[in-house]
Amino acid sequence: MKTLHSQSSILNSAVATMLAATASMAATAWRPEVDFAKAPVYVATNATVPEVEAARLIMRAQAMVAGREDPLTNAVPAVATNFPKAGIVVGWQGTALVAPLAKKLGLVDWYEAEPKCQDTIVQKVVGKTLVVAGNSPQGAYWSVGDLLYRNGARFLHNGGDGEEGTFLEYMTGLKAPRDWRYQPEALIRTGFQDRCRKSKLKGAEKDAELIAKNQFAARNGGDAVGPLTGGRARESIGSESIQPPVNEFKKHPDWFPLIDGKRWRPAPGTGWEWVVEGCWVNDEFTQWVVDNNESWYVRKGGRDNVAIIDITNSDGGRRCQCPDCVKLRASYPDESSCYFDYQTKIALRVKERHPEMRIETLAYIMSRSYPKAGNKVLRGIEAIDYCPYSRCFIHPYSDKGCPTNKSDLDRMAEWKKADLPIGDFDYMFDVFNPPMGLPVWELTADIVDYWKDYNKPHRMPRMYSEAAVEGGCGSRSRIAAYVFARKLWDASQSADEHLRDWCRVGFGEGAEPMLAFLRAEAAAWTNQPVHLTACFNNPLGTAKTFMTDALVAQGSNAFAKAESLLFAAAKGASPRDTARIRKQQAALAFERKVFEEWVALRAKALATSMEIALESGEPDEKGFARMKKYPMSTRYPSWQGNDVTDSFAQFYRTQDALRIRVTSNDKLFKAQEWRERRGEDGQFDWGCKAGTMEIFLQSPGQSGYRHFAVTAEGALYDALAMDAKAFDSADWKVDSVQRDGFWQLTLTLPWGVLGINGAPKAGDVFHAVVINNAHKVNEKSGEVATFAVGVPFPAYHDIGIGASLVIDDFGGRRPE
Numbered sequence: 001m002k003t004l005h006s007q008s009s010i011l012n013s014a015v016a017t018m019l020a021a022t023a024s025m026a027a028t029a030w031r032p033e034v035d036f037a038k039a040p041v042y043v044a045t046n047a048t049v050p051e052v053e054a055a056r057l058i059m060r061a062q063a064m065v066a067g068r069e070d071p072l073t074n075a076v077p078a079v080a081t082n083f084p085k086a087g088i089v090v091g092w093q094g095t096a097l098v099a100p101l102a103k104k105l106g107l108v109d110w111y112e113a114e115p116k117c118q119d120t121i122v123q124k125v126v127g128k129t130l131v132v133a134g135n136s137p138q139g140a141y142w143s144v145g146d147l148l149y150r151n152g153a154r155f156l157h158n159g160g161d162g163e164e165g166t167f168l169e170y171m172t173g174l175k176a177p178r179d180w181r182y183q184p185e186a187l188i189r190t191g192f193q194d195r196c197r198k199s200k201l202k203g204a205e206k207d208a209e210l211i212a213k214n215q216f217a218a219r220n221g222g223d224a225v226g227p228l229t230g231g232r233a234r235e236s237i238g239s240e241s242i243q244p245p246v247n248e249f250k251k252h253p254d255w256f257p258l259i260d261g262k263r264w265r266p267a268p269g270t271g272w273e274w275v276v277e278g279c280w281v282n283d284e285f286t287q288w289v290v291d292n293n294e295s296w297y298v299r300k301g302g303r304d305n306v307a308i309i310d311i312t313n314s315d316g317g318r319r320c321q322c323p324d325c326v327k328l329r330a331s332y333p334d335e336s337s338c339y340f341d342y343q344t345k346i347a348l349r350v351k352e353r354h355p356e357m358r359i360e361t362l363a364y365i366m367s368r369s370y371p372k373a374g375n376k377v378l379r380g381i382e383a384i385d386y387c388p389y390s391r392c393f394i395h396p397y398s399d400k401g402c403p404t405n406k407s408d409l410d411r412m413a414e415w416k417k418a419d420l421p422i423g424d425f426d427y428m429f430d431v432f433n434p435p436m437g438l439p440v441w442e443l444t445a446d447i448v449d450y451w452k453d454y455n456k457p458h459r460m461p462r463m464y465s466e467a468a469v470e471g472g473c474g475s476r477s478r479i480a481a482y483v484f485a486r487k488l489w490d491a492s493q494s495a496d497e498h499l500r501d502w503c504r505v506g507f508g509e510g511a512e513p514m515l516a517f518l519r520a521e522a523a524a525w526t527n528q529p530v531h532l533t534a535c536f537n538n539p540l541g542t543a544k545t546f547m548t549d550a551l552v553a554q555g556s557n558a559f560a561k562a563e564s565l566l567f568a569a570a571k572g573a574s575p576r577d578t579a580r581i582r583k584q585q586a587a588l589a590f591e592r593k594v595f596e597e598w599v600a601l602r603a604k605a606l607a608t609s610m611e612i613a614l615e616s617g618e619p620d621e622k623g624f625a626r627m628k629k630y631p632m633s634t635r636y637p638s639w640q641g642n643d644v645t646d647s648f649a650q651f652y653r654t655q656d657a658l659r660i661r662v663t664s665n666d667k668l669f670k671a672q673e674w675r676e677r678r679g680e681d682g683q684f685d686w687g688c689k690a691g692t693m694e695i696f697l698q699s700p701g702q703s704g705y706r707h708f709a710v711t712a713e714g715a716l717y718d719a720l721a722m723d724a725k726a727f728d729s730a731d732w733k734v735d736s737v738q739r740d741g742f743w744q745l746t747l748t749l750p751w752g753v754l755g756i757n758g759a760p761k762a763g764d765v766f767h768a769v770v771i772n773n774a775h776k777v778n779e780k781s782g783e784v785a786t787f788a789v790g791v792p793f794p795a796y797h798d799i800g801i802g803a804s805l806v807i808d809d810f811g812g813r814r815p816e
């Protein structure tokens with residue numbers, strides 16, 4: 001049974017958005033009135049990199065409109081000391097040419113803008129001069145991007161691939177409105193800065209340019225006040241600033257967490273050595289954090305440069321176990337209250353010296369829930385970014401029918417009480433490792449619509465999808481990343497309108513078959529009979545559930561058709577059309593490569609999928625005694641081949657129940673005191689501990705899955721997808737056998753607990769991922785770490801990859 005999740009809710013929200021947009025745009029429509037196709041372009045003497053690049057982009061567009069063959073001109077704009085009598089002026093309010101006009105243009109400093117940090121762009125005709133401006137250097141660039149977009153130019157690719165995504169060919173003129181002032185839907189915090197810290201400036205520059213052309217809100221990079229931002233930061237890099245400096249461990253061990261009786265820092269060389277919590281009761285540490293945030297703010301130029309400071313804790317570092325920290329945490333009604341109270345303490349202390357400073361933080365890990373202590377622990381904080389890491393990547397974000405999304409939606413609804421702008425730190429483009437192309441333009445558009453509505457009366461603060469631009473799945477998901485960018489700038493158009501536009505421009509004469517295929521692909525994605533959450537999943541399971549036979553056939557035909565249409569169009573084409581078609585062929589080839597990666601992965605998934613006959617047996621030890629042992633393995637190639645855990649799983653069924661056992665010969669395991677307890681939400685620290693067993697299990701005919709976990713101490717957890725509250729059953733049983741160096745957990749899951757009436761029938765198939773969270777020794781440092789093995793291999797919440805447990809036709813027992 002397939003559940004078609006809320007196509008209608010997407011449509012409804014699109015209609016509502018369009019109606020709202022029609023109402024608000026009637027008053028201030030962008031109307032092309034004056035032609036500037038031949039006008040000279042000027043910048044001020046103190047123009048910054050984004051302004052100069054913006055001016056050059058206009059000059060290239062003009063060359064294209066004039067029919068000059070090479071629009072990749074190296075021409076640079078004229079530098080004007082006085083406001084020119086005629087022409088185009090590109091700049092932001094801080095430059096000499098625009099500053100005298102700033103008030104008239106309605107451009108104000110961030111700190112005077114309402115809401116704070118609001119981006120504004122302006123296109124205004126003053127006499128015979130067109131001013132293309134913004135309230136930041138990047139803003140001037142966005143204003144140019146907006147002007148050219150409305151004249152037909154498209155900047156399709158966010159993959160950092162250089163120029164082939166820039167389509168100026170669709171421009172027939174350069175018309176400007178007499179007076180246009182626009183504020184984007186989301187506060188755009190970046191968009192012209194060195195996003196790629198590791199790459200050479202050249203590549204980063206290109207990447208940043210592509211981001212900026214689409215007015216894209218990407219994550220902040222290394223230096224938010226470098227030359228590519230024109231010296232203006234759109235957000236801070238204070239993230240993870242509430243943690244001790246790891247290189248000062250020897251000097252200040254007491255700033256670091258007490259773990260197992262010792263002050264601790266992660267071993268160097270593990271790749272995550274900076275991730276460490278502080279000891280929050282250590283006043284010296286807290287003072288250091290205050291001083292450190294303040295000095296960063298001052299160093300970056302204070303209020304002139306820094307829109308907002310982002311302060312957060314470590315990304316999942318281990319909490320200090322010193323008696324006073326334990327006591328501190330216990331003194332709050334919940335973990336979140338403790339977290340935000342500490343943040344408030346730091347925020348207020350930094351603001352004692354800089355009252356104008358603005359601070360934001362994350363709702364993440366220990367702070368995901370709205371604090372039970374209420375807004376009194378949210379003082380000094382101007383904005384919060386919610387991290388929806390329970391979200392489902394298959395179903396629309398706003399879809400409450402998806403149990404995975406529901407747990408995030410419920411938490412986000414609680415956050416309304418904060419009455420703060422709530423941003424979104426989304427993971428859509430982090431869903432797979434290795435990265436894959438995602439047909440998720442409808443889903444990314446839904447994210448923008450959801451938060452736009454949510455944030456009323458505030459404006460949308462930072463919105464970004466991790467890895468939407470480069471790296472991650474974003475590099476292969478150009479259409480989805482593009483739609484996300486466009487929607488953040490202007491939410492009035494639907495995802496499908498942008499898709500159609502993309503096909504028209506990106507595939508030219510090949511648009512029609514591609515549009516039909518891409519729509520089918522997006523529908524196939526959302527109709528998968530699974531939910532998928534958590535980041536960096538192995539895409540193998542999804543390759544099976546997403547890439548159906550019909551979709552593979554339709555895709556192959558669509559690409560072949562589009563290729564032949566473009567090939568035909570290229571014959572006898574003008575030089576300008578030849579250049580355009582060449583780019584479209586490259587765009588098509590790229591999409592084909594992305595599609596073929598899925599097809600290849602599907603073949604691999606089908607070849608390696610694991611089928612286990614679910615035999616019937618006696619409801620006691622005799623049952624397990626004759627069942628096959630499935631070795632548990634890791635999916636990390638470097639660890640494959642070594643039998644590091646020597647653990648295995650077994651499966652069978654009785655009249656009444658499914659029985660699953662994990663046996664682990666974990667040499668480092670220390671026997672625990674078993675005390676069975678259930679339903680202690682939040683107490684279940686299963687993610688960090690070795691000696692735990694987890695099962696993800698999908699029953700026949702169901703799209704959801706159940707998650708069971710058991711720790712060596714006897715904590716039992718169950719959830720429907722990620723919703724622990726929706727499923728809290730006392731009817732499943734666990735038997736534990738353990739001693740030093742060995743543990744064994746046996747789960748007995750009655751059919752009723754799995755949502756099955758009576759008993760499963762012959763031919764029914766369960767999907768299961770069984771995981772053993774075990775120990776591993778780091779070869780370099782000698783540190784003991786937790787890692788996982790599983791059947792077929794560890795994949796959290798990714799039921800698509802699950803082994804098929806098949807009720808066979810032999811009454812459960814294979815013929816001898």
Ligand SMILES: [Zn+2]
Pocket residue numbers: 257258278279280281282320321322323324325326
């Ligand atoms: Zn402590």
Ligand SMILES: [Zn+2]
Pocket residue numbers: 392393394395402403404405530531532
């Ligand atoms: Zn879902």
